[in-house]
Amino acid sequence: xxxxxxxxxxxxxxxxxxxxxxxxxxxxxxxxxxxxxxxxxxxxxxxxxxxxxxxxxxxxxxxxxxxxxxxxxxxxxxxxxxxxxxxxxxxxxxxxxxxxxxxxxxxxxxxxxxxxxxxxxxxxxxxxxxxxxxxxxxxxxxxxxxxxxxxxxxxxxxxxxxxxxxxxxxxxxxxxxxxxxxxxxxxxxxxxxxxxxxxxxxxxxxxxxxxxxxxxxxxxx
Numbered sequence: 001x002x003x004x005x006x007x008x009x010x011x012x013x014x015x016x017x018x019x020x021x022x023x024x025x026x027x028x029x030x031x032x033x034x035x036x037x038x039x040x041x042x043x044x045x046x047x048x049x050x051x052x053x054x055x056x057x058x059x060x061x062x063x064x065x066x067x068x069x070x071x072x073x074x075x076x077x078x079x080x081x082x083x084x085x086x087x088x089x090x091x092x093x094x095x096x097x098x099x100x101x102x103x104x105x106x107x108x109x110x111x112x113x114x115x116x117x118x119x120x121x122x123x124x125x126x127x128x129x130x131x132x133x134x135x136x137x138x139x140x141x142x143x144x145x146x147x148x149x150x151x152x153x154x155x156x157x158x159x160x161x162x163x164x165x166x167x168x169x170x171x172x173x174x175x176x177x178x179x180x181x182x183x184x185x186x187x188x189x190x191x192x193x194x195x196x197x198x199x200x201x202x203x204x205x206x207x208x209x210x211x212x213x214x215x216x217x218x219x220x221x
Contacts, residue, residue, distance in 0.1 A: 001196030008190040011069040012037030023095030037187040042072035044207040056146040057154035070157040086135035087158040091123040117176040125175035
């Protein structure tokens with residue numbers, strides 16, 4: 001069976017001076033640092049291609065920050081960005097709120113926090129896994145078709161939470177978790193390896209590790 005790799009890339013830093021949990025809100029663009037991260041990711045995949053990787057398919061969430069992160073990679077690899085709604089950010093009842101960590105201490109929000117296992121404040125983790133993995137398998141098949149059935153790679157630019165829960169599921173771990181413990185930094189690459197239809201491994205890399213200390217990373221963004 002032909003093997004394939006699907007790389008889940010988190011978008012770069014967003015210009016967000018008010019510290020808003022922007023979720024699915026439109027028109028949140030990359031910051032200057034975020035654009036630097038996007039260029040770094042493009043270089044990372046160009047290096048993979050130069051080492052022999054057959055990267056033939058590029059997908060991005062419809063949200064502005066994901067599209068802008070994908071653009072340098074599209075240019076570098078000569079690919080067209082395919083937009084897929086299934087890898088959009090998770091729904092969140094606190095979307096649009098600034099200083100979330102402080103605001104959710106107010107009793108009016110406690111009802112939304114009653115069940116961290118689903119979670120009660122947004123889209124169920126299981127629903128996120130289902131939609132993301134459906135998109136992953138479609139990207140895997142598209143890459144194999146584009147490569148003529150030989151080993152191929154696809155890139156999908158998405159968001160922290162959907163990527164993280166997809167990784168948890170891939171590693172047969174529980175989906176509920178402490179958001180502060182997610183291992184999915186800005187512009188990180190979570191790679192899913194397949195042999196035919198079978199998921200065989202997961203790898204995580206941070207091409208922008210040296211840029212992260214400069215980032216203003218909003219929890220849950």
